[in-house]
Amino acid sequence: MRRRDVLLRGGAALSLGGLANCTTSPAPQQTIPSMLQSAPVLPLDAPMAPIRSSFDRVTRTIVGLRPFRKPGPRLEAVKLGNKHVVHNYGHGGGGVSLSWGVAELAAAMVKPHGQRDIAVLGCGAIGLSTALELQRAGANVTIYAAEFPPYTTSNVAGAMWNPVSLFERDQVSPETLDMLHQASRIAFYRFVRYANDPRYGVYWIRQYSLSRRPMSTLYPYMGGDDLYPGLVRNRSGGGPFGSPHWDGYYTLMIDPDIYLRALVNDFRGAGGQMVERTFESQDDVARLTEASIVNCLGLGAGKVFEDEEIIPARGQLSVLLPQSDIDYGYVGRFADHGLLYSFPRKTGILLGGSVGKGDWNLEVDQSEVERMVNGHAMLAARV
Numbered sequence: 001m002r003r004r005d006v007l008l009r010g011g012a013a014l015s016l017g018g019l020a021n022c023t024t025s026p027a028p029q030q031t032i033p034s035m036l037q038s039a040p041v042l043p044l045d046a047p048m049a050p051i052r053s054s055f056d057r058v059t060r061t062i063v064g065l066r067p068f069r070k071p072g073p074r075l076e077a078v079k080l081g082n083k084h085v086v087h088n089y090g091h092g093g094g095g096v097s098l099s100w101g102v103a104e105l106a107a108a109m110v111k112p113h114g115q116r117d118i119a120v121l122g123c124g125a126i127g128l129s130t131a132l133e134l135q136r137a138g139a140n141v142t143i144y145a146a147e148f149p150p151y152t153t154s155n156v157a158g159a160m161w162n163p164v165s166l167f168e169r170d171q172v173s174p175e176t177l178d179m180l181h182q183a184s185r186i187a188f189y190r191f192v193r194y195a196n197d198p199r200y201g202v203y204w205i206r207q208y209s210l211s212r213r214p215m216s217t218l219y220p221y222m223g224g225d226d227l228y229p230g231l232v233r234n235r236s237g238g239g240p241f242g243s244p245h246w247d248g249y250y251t252l253m254i255d256p257d258i259y260l261r262a263l264v265n266d267f268r269g270a271g272g273q274m275v276e277r278t279f280e281s282q283d284d285v286a287r288l289t290e291a292s293i294v295n296c297l298g299l300g301a302g303k304v305f306e307d308e309e310i311i312p313a314r315g316q317l318s319v320l321l322p323q324s325d326i327d328y329g330y331v332g333r334f335a336d337h338g339l340l341y342s343f344p345r346k347t348g349i350l351l352g353g354s355v356g357k358g359d360w361n362l363e364v365d366q367s368e369v370e371r372m373v374n375g376h377a378m379l380a381a382r383v
């Protein structure tokens with residue numbers, strides 16, 4: 001077995017009185033420049049070293065299915081028989097980024113029914129952050145999941161802090177957009193606190209969005225421009241790789257294997273239990289002993305809670321050997337090579353750019369590996 005079925009509940013009693021403490025506090029107003037002063041980031045127009053993109057430097061290729069809903073993530077409290085369920089799933093291509101925000105909002109919706117025992121379903125980025133928020137409010141939390149880190153979709157994520165690919169623009173409601181705005185702000189200011197702490201694998205990078213045509217100013221950056229420190233928009237000429245149009249800003253890189261391992265440790269350290277359990281239907285959920293449940297099953301919520309609006313958005317990443325001289329990421333669509341993005345983890349350079357909506361295939365697509373390695377090599381040659 002890859003893990004224990006049941007991990008012992010630790011003795012660390014939480015002193016908070018109960019979930020009444022679990023309120024949504026406004027995101028603290030921090031000063032971005034003061035954060036940047038202490039972060040090792042180069043100016044946006046500093047020279048870029050080339051990524052060494054070649055097949056012999058690929059260490060692995062991984063595939064994951066983003067939990068995508070056309071109307072956007074679901075954050076909603078419902079009744080299931082005599083249980084109180086808060087749904088918190090369907091975060092598409094931005095679940096890691098949003099995690100602390102939707103966790104705080106979901107925890108505020110939990111009704112404790114006079115009990116301190118709460119079940120969280122799912123142990124990805126969303127389940128873990130929700131469980132930690134509930135612990136912070138004084139709850140005894142048990143996470144039930146079929147898979148735990150490092151075997152979740154969240155471990156496959158890039159993961160750059162950028163809450164995008166969350167909904168179809170023509171299907172999202174103003175209420176969901178408001179929720180996502182709020183969640184983005186809460187989440188960003190939580191992640192900032194982890195920056196440059198090697199235990200969590202979160203650190204600053206510079207990031208560029210590249211385009212052959214003028215960058216769109218139609219939609220604002222999710223959560224507000226101030227969450228993208230250093231943001232320069234709609235620049236023409238002088239862009240990375242000779243790109244004619246570009247935006248640039250600083251953001252956080254989250255190495256999910258390191259980060260999720262740290263969250264598991266935090267959760268267990270605060271007395272949380274983790275139980276391996278696969279749910280086939282709502283009846284299985286209804287049989288849990290806890291009266292309050294938060295559903296963070298990601299894509300799995302579709303089958304268990306009969307939500308036909310959630311679909312997979314397949315993604316494939318190839319990881320190159322690390323390069324200490326790469327401090328930047330980028331995303332853009334390029335002639336002959338299509339959508340390409342790269343993120344600089346300290347443990348490796350990520351090559352990505354595949355999004356297959358409705359595609360459940362978890363096998364590696366070799367033609368995508370070739371497209372990425374060759375495409376990023378083409379860009380590196382222009383540095």
Ligand SMILES: Cc1cc2nc3c(=O)[nH]c(=O)nc-3n(C[C@H](O)[C@H](O)[C@H](O)COP(=O)(O)OP(=O)(O)OC[C@H]3O[C@@H](n4cnc5c(N)ncnc54)[C@H](O)[C@@H]3O)c2cc1C
Nearest residue numbers: 064095097122123124126146147154158160279298300315
């Ligand atoms: C290639 C790729 C790149 C990405 N890049 C980024 C990025 O740069 N930034 C970003 O923010 N996000 C990114 N994402 C998106 C991100 O990975 C997801 O939004 C996020 O992982 C969703 O988290 P989750 O906790 O809801 O789901 P998951 O991590 O999938 O966790 C779901 C949990 O529920 C459990 N579960 C599911 N069904 C059942 C069941 N029936 N019974 C019991 N347990 C069950 C699972 O075992 C697991 O524990 C990327 C995703 C992919 C695939």
